[in-house]
Each structure stands twice: as structure tokens, then as C-alpha cells.
Amino acid sequence: RFEKLWFGASLLLIVVLIATIVYGAVGPGVAMVDDSGGIVDPSALTDSENFREPGVYEADDGGYDVYVRAQQFAFQPGTNSPIRVPADTDVTFYVSSPDVTHGFNLAGTNVNTMVIPGQVAEVTVNFDEPGTYHIVCNEYCGAAHHTMRGTVEVV
Ligand code: CUA
CATH class of the missing domain: 2.60.40.420 (Cupredoxins -  blue copper proteins)
Structure with missing residues (x-):
């Protein structure tokens, strides 16, 4: 049945959405690099x-x-x-x-x-x-x- 397929697809979308939000909130962001190539704290x-x-x-x-x-x-x-x-x-x-x-x-x-x-x-x-x-x-x-x-x- 198509209903099941749509349900699964929308569930997947929701999971991806949540994962994106979580990643955006706790992800590494942009690392700063100093002149010598080291990561700046x-x-x-x-x-x-x-x-x-x-x-x-x-x-x-x-x-x-x-x-x-x-x-x-x-x-x-x-x-x-x-x-x-x-x-x-x-x-x-x-x-x-x-x-x-x-x-x-x-x-x-x-x-x-x-x-x-x-x-x-x-x-x-x-x-x-x-x-x-x-x-x-x-x-x-x-x-x-x-x-x-x-x-x-x-x-
Ligand atoms: Cu917005 Cu600090």
C-alpha cells in the first residue's frame, strides 16, 4: 500500500530534520586556524x-x-x-x-x-x-x- 510508503517517507524526513537541528546546535562549527596552521582555541x-x-x-x-x-x-x-x-x-x-x-x-x-x-x-x-x-x-x-x-x- 502507498500509505505505508508515505508514512515511512515522512517519518524519515522528520528524523533527518531533527538530526540536522541537533547537528546545528552541537556540531563543531567552523574551526579557526592560526598562521602556523594550528587550531586556535x-x-x-x-x-x-x-x-x-x-x-x-x-x-x-x-x-x-x-x-x-x-x-x-x-x-x-x-x-x-x-x-x-x-x-x-x-x-x-x-x-x-x-x-x-x-x-x-x-x-x-x-x-x-x-x-x-x-x-x-x-x-x-x-x-x-x-x-x-x-x-x-x-x-x-x-x-x-x-x-x-x-x-x-x-x-
Ligand atoms: Cu545572537 Cu549573540
Whole structure:
């Protein structure tokens, strides 16, 4: 009977679908390779130097450097405490991730970069005037991706 065949086919489709979702969730993703061809451990980067103590630092040139750790599902700083920087000053964001690819988008500005595990995304911006800007993760990074938000306060 055809019914049995269709039932089997749709069952197979469901199994393949579930397997695809599971693989996407726990699969290996994209491995990063360094200059010498070795696999980079992304968490090694975010544990290093300034990423160990993410935050706002005054730069030698009078600007500000902001080290941000993007990790499922928060920006540190940014999510639990706002990033506070002055207006009319060059602010350079260095953003890295120890887990999966995230996005770092400041809504209403031209700051919009991918945050790839094991790499440092760098973007400089000069905020004209004081205000509040929302940080949005715009790369799908897991179940709570849509909750991954933060705030930049320009004072
Ligand atoms: Cu982080 Cu989406």
C-alpha cells in the first residue's frame, strides 16, 4: 500500500530534520586556524590580555578603548552594566567571543560587525552627542539569541 510508503517517507524526513537541528546546535562549527596552521582555541583569546578584564580603558591618544566579551547570551560589559563613554571622542571597540559567532550592532549608528570566535572585531566610532545606544546581537547564536542585548551610554 502507498500509505505505508508515505508514512515511512515522512517519518524519515522528520528524523533527518531533527538530526540536522541537533547537528546545528552541537556540531563543531567552523574551526579557526592560526598562521602556523594550528587550531586556535577561541577561549584562549578572550581569556588573554584585556579580555580578561573587559571594560572601558582610556587610550594614550586621548580616545577610549572598550574591550567587550560577547558570550552566550550577554555582552560584558554592556548587558549587566552599560558601557559609558564620552561624546565627541574616538571610541574603539574590541569585541571577541569565546564560544560562537555573535554580532555587535549599535542601533542607529554605523557600528555593525560580526564577532567571530578567536578573532577580535575592531571598530572605531565618534559619538556626536550624548545619548543611549542599544547593542544588538544580530548573528544567530543560540536559543536566547534574541535576548542578547546591551547598552552604550554616551555622556
Ligand atoms: Cu549573540 Cu545572537
